[in-house]
Amino acid sequence: MDRLGSWVIGFGRFWYQFIIGDDWTMAVAVAVGLVLTAVLNANHILAWWLIPLTVVTMLGISLRRASKVGQ
């Protein structure tokens, strides 16, 4: 059972590292951005710009945070 548990944990860790990586806030921002885009689109509001804006903004925030940690 221990071996199975280790395998499950390892498998889950693989997926987490693969999808989320070392900055979980970017993944959350993508999810929130997609949900907001869906809501705007459902209300017939132009929404294609939200994800690109999210990408550009979150990259800047993440890079700035990484620079502060590195100092």
Place this chain on the structure above:
Amino acid sequence: MTGIVAVLITTFLASAVEAIEMVTIVVGVGATRGWRSTLIGAASGFGVLAVVVVVLGAALSRVPIGPLRLIVGALLLTFGLQWFRKGIMRVAARGLAGIGGQDPHEAAEWPGPGMDWTAWLLAFKGVVLEGLEVAFIVVTFGAGANQFGAAIVGGVAAVIIVGGVGLSLHRTVRRIPRSLLQLIVGILLTTFGSFWSLEGLGVEWPAGDGAIVGLLVLYVLTAATYITLERQRAFGLRPAA
């Protein structure tokens, strides 16, 4: 004959667009993570695709490509952002120095004896998603013109020709600095992930498929801006706070 030629040309060109996206992902992953796992992932994708096309046949046009694009697009976007961010940091730190050399802190290729599941999964998903679109084009065009043979020839020819060109250039790709390549692949994955995830939500992009070029330009400019800012910060020309 005219009907056959029209179907051949149309399905070839339409399939080539999807094949370029497929090959871009496979070549990018192979050049940065290693070819063995990537090509096995791509071959696995083609194998799954062959089974899917045979089993579903004409019913393939009813496969919900929308939800599939949303899920794969969101995953590619999330993962692509990781490489995008790391690529900016590494290029800002090292520039284009060390052309062809290895990152001392990370192996250029998968060092383990087993499968690199990350490379396998990226190649597999890229091939399956784009391959399903090629199959959809082939089936709809073939059904509409009652020329399934010509449609299949056009679609398969596009994948083979575009794939051959892409894979034959991979040696040139390996000479590009790895940090820069990670940045380029990160930009491409983020671009396609952004485009596909929103298409999966039913959002209409201005200029349709041409929006991919717009996204690419935006993300390249973003990378150039952040690299400049990071280098200024590294050389003490700007405070981090």
